[in-house]
Amino acid sequence: MSGYDYPAFLESVRRVRRTAPTGCYYCDVVLPETCGPAATRAMQRLCEERSAFVVDAHHVIPKQVLKREFPEGAVHVREAVHGVAGLVLGESRWLPYDARLALVPPGGDPATWKEHVRTLDDLLMDERNGVLLRRYCHDQIEARNRSIPLLHVPESVIDFANELGLGWYLDKMDDRRTG
Numbered sequence: 001m002s003g004y005d006y007p008a009f010l011e012s013v014r015r016v017r018r019t020a021p022t023g024c025y026y027c028d029v030v031l032p033e034t035c036g037p038a039a040t041r042a043m044q045r046l047c048e049e050r051s052a053f054v055v056d057a058h059h060v061i062p063k064q065v066l067k068r069e070f071p072e073g074a075v076h077v078r079e080a081v082h083g084v085a086g087l088v089l090g091e092s093r094w095l096p097y098d099a100r101l102a103l104v105p106p107g108g109d110p111a112t113w114k115e116h117v118r119t120l121d122d123l124l125m126d127e128r129n130g131v132l133l134r135r136y137c138h139d140q141i142e143a144r145n146r147s148i149p150l151l152h153v154p155e156s157v158i159d160f161a162n163e164l165g166l167g168w169y170l171d172k173m174d175d176r177r178t179g
C-alpha cells in the first residue's frame, strides 16, 4: 500500500532517470547549458568531491508544497458542463481531496472510484516529480543557492505539476531566478 518511503522513491526515480552520466541532473544538464565549459568542469569537480558518491532523489515540486496544497491527497473530478446536447462531462482535473467530492458518481462503481483518489503519500511518491542530484548540488538547491531553470525542468515534472494545477509553482520558481 501507500506510505511515503524515501528509498522506494529514490529507486523509482533512478528507474525513470537512468541516463545521467554522473548521476547529478544539475551537473549533467543544467550546468553545461548555463555556464561556460571551464566553469562547468570546475563546478562538476566540486560536486563530485563534496558529494562522496551520494546521490539523492530531489522533489522538484517540493514536498512542503505538496503537503500544503494537498494535505489530504487529491481527488479526480470531472466538471459537468451545459453543452448544446445538454449536460455533458467537461474537463477533468485533480483537486485537493475533500470528502464531499469523493462521492461515487451516479452510476459509478465504488471499486473503481477508489482509483480516483490519490493520497498525499501517492503524490510524494510520484517519480515523475523527481530528479537525481548528487548530495552537494542537492544541498545547494535545498538552500536556494541554485535552482533548476524552468527551461531545464524535465517534461515529466511539468506534466505532474499541470495535472495537479501546480504550474504556478514552476513559474514562481523561474521568476525568482531571473527576477
Ligand SMILES: [Zn+2]
Pocket: 024, 025, 026, 027, 044, 047, 048, 133, 134, 136, 137
Ligand atoms: Zn552536481
